[in-house]
Amino acid sequence: MKLTEAKQQFISSWGAFGTHWGINRTMAQVHALLMTSSQPLSQDDIMEQLEVSRGNVNMNIRDLISWGLVDRVLIPGERKEFFTAEKDIWKVATQIIKERKKRELDPMLKLLAQLEHIDGDKKDPEVKQFVETVSGIRKFGKQADQMLDMMVKADESWFLGGLLKIFK
Amino acid sequence: MKLTEAKQQFISSWGAFGTHWGINRTMAQVHALLMTSSQPLSQDDIMEQLEVSRGNVNMNIRDLISWGLVDRVLIPGERKEFFTAEKDIWKVATQIIKERKKRELDPMLKLLAQLEHIDGDKKDPEVKQFVETVSGIRKFGKQADQMLDMMVKADESWFLGGLLKIFK
DNA sequence: ATAAACTTTCAATATTTTTTGAAAGTTCAG
DNA sequence: CTGAACTTTCAAAAAATATTGAAAGTTTAT
Numbered sequence: 001m002k003l004t005e006a007k008q009q010f011i012s013s014w015g016a017f018g019t020h021w022g023i024n025r026t027m028a029q030v031h032a033l034l035m036t037s038s039q040p041l042s043q044d045d046i047m048e049q050l051e052v053s054r055g056n057v058n059m060n061i062r063d064l065i066s067w068g069l070v071d072r073v074l075i076p077g078e079r080k081e082f083f084t085a086e087k088d089i090w091k092v093a094t095q096i097i098k099e100r101k102k103r104e105l106d107p108m109l110k111l112l113a114q115l116e117h118i119d120g121d122k123k124d125p126e127v128k129q130f131v132e133t134v135s136g137i138r139k140f141g142k143q144a145d146q147m148l149d150m151m152v153k154a155d156e157s158w159f160l161g162g163l164l165k166i167f168k
Numbered sequence: 169m170k171l172t173e174a175k176q177q178f179i180s181s182w183g184a185f186g187t188h189w190g191i192n193r194t195m196a197q198v199h200a201l202l203m204t205s206s207q208p209l210s211q212d213d214i215m216e217q218l219e220v221s222r223g224n225v226n227m228n229i230r231d232l233i234s235w236g237l238v239d240r241v242l243i244p245g246e247r248k249e250f251f252t253a254e255k256d257i258w259k260v261a262t263q264i265i266k267e268r269k270k271r272e273l274d275p276m277l278k279l280l281a282q283l284e285h286i287d288g289d290k291k292d293p294e295v296k297q298f299v300e301t302v303s304g305i306r307k308f309g310k311q312a313d314q315m316l317d318m319m320v321k322a323d324e325s326w327f328l329g330g331l332l333k334i335f336k
Numbered sequence: 337a338t339a340a341a342c343t344t345t346c347a348a349t350a351t352t353t354t355t356t357g358a359a360a361g362t363t364c365a366g
Numbered sequence: 367c368t369g370a371a372c373t374t375t376c377a378a379a380a381a382a383t384a385t386t387g388a389a390a391g392t393t394t395a396t
Contacts, residue, residue: 003295006283010302013279020190020272024384038297043343053386058344079341079394087297089304104188111181115174127171129206129255134178136257143328160311192354211373221356226374247364247371 007036011050026052027060031069034085035092040073042080068095090156097148105145112138175204179218194220195228199237202253203260208241210248236263258324265316273313280306 011032018028029050034041041049046057061083064070069092073082086092115134120127151159179200186196197218202209209217214225229251232238237260241250254260283302288295319327 001283001286003286003288003292003298006286006302007298009279010283010298013276017272017276022188022190026384036298036301038293054343055345055387056385059385062344081343087301087304089301089308093308104185108181108185111177115169115178118169118171118174120171124171125206130171130175130178130204133204133255133257134174136255139328140257140261147327159315160307194354222373223357223375224355227355230374249373 007033010036024060026050026056027063030057030060031064031085034064034070034083035087037084040075040082040084042082044080046083067099088156090160094152098152101145101148105141105148109138109141109145112141175201178204192228194218194224195231198225198228199232199253202232202238202251203255205252208243208250208252210250212248214251235267256324258328262320266320269313269316273309273316277306277309277313280309 011029014032015025015029018031019025030046033046033049043054043057043061046052046061047054050057061070064085065072068086070083070085073084075082086095112134116131116138118127118131122128122131179197182200183193183197186199187193198214201214201217211222211225211229214220214229215222218225229238232253233240236254238251238253241252243250254263280302284299284306286295286299290296290299
């Protein structure tokens with residue numbers, strides 16, 4: 001398989017994959033393009049390669065930067081801005097975990113904590129089921145939260161190395 | 169806070185949460201409703217409580233069943249079908265992990281394996297970067313795959329209990 | 337100060353996804 | 367067998383989301 005073809009496929013699949021995880025197609029594709037590019041690219045490069053509009057590229061690059069996955073790069077002698085993506089997949093993963101935790105998990109846990117305090121008969125099966133479900137989710141979420149915190153702090157090696165040992 | 173109000177909030181937030189993770193609002197809400205309900209509910213109950221159409225409820229219930237998160241229940245003496253959701257959050261999580269792994273991670277890993285074989289100069293920086301990125305993602309994915317497999321096989325207790333010890 | 341080069345914004349448009357509801361299909365009691 | 371009760375399907379409509387592109391804004395070289 002030729003590089004060009006493989007790259008196309010990768011970009012297109014990464015885009016499709018992203019949409020299953022609440023990430024818009026173009027953002028995922030821009031990310032894929034930058035991750036597989038050895039050199040920084042300009043907005044125009046990206047527009048051309050992905051065949052999308054200037055505004056679209058601009059917006060999605062902004063978002064990727066806010067996720068900490070892409071950086072602006074200045075190239076001496078060039079007027080334009082260029083962009084690179086973090087290429088270490090472990091760093092990419094921990095960055096995404098950090099952000100999603102902050103943006104989604106933490107607020108949800110905060111809400112669940114509030115919802116556990118229900119007025120009314122603790123013996124009413126409906127009240128009981130609600131409180132049990134919510135507190136179950138919250139406990140699970142807290143545990144996941146801690147685990148993710150540790151992953152983010154931990155070193156890549158225990159994950160990419162012999163993770164298996166842990167569970168013996 | 170009253171039960172009714174809390175339940176509304178939970179359902180609505182669970183729906184919003186779901187959309188950030190590629191799950192449609194109604195499916196997440198049906199799931200939330202069933203998880204917090206002590207009794208099985210019929211299609212009509214769900215339609216009424218969430219104010220959505222019959223077809224919509226039907227489709228999303230089907231999906232939830234295919235995800236293994238909801239079961240049909242027969243109630244003696246009733247003609248209608250009723251539905252319940254698995255309420256053990258650990259089982260819910262492992263079920264979701266199992267399905268997403270099968271539906272998304274496994275196919276992606278299969279694709280990445282193919283994309284690593286590029287014709288062309290291994291010294292070309294573009295080829296090199298592409299192969300490195302793809303193989304990095306694949307290694308990471310394989311490791312994640314194994315870790316998730318273990319989680320699914322493992323017992324709830326090491327997670328919901330003192331998970332922390334593992335990392336000392 | 338000017339203008340070319342470049343970036344950002346955002347209302348309009350297009351696309352994708354979800355929802356509806358009525359018709360067709362199924363099941364079952366009598 | 368018949369029809370009432372219930373479920374499923376799916377084309378059309380609505381809603382949500384993403385994209386465009388041109389105008390406005392900014393920066394920089396001269």
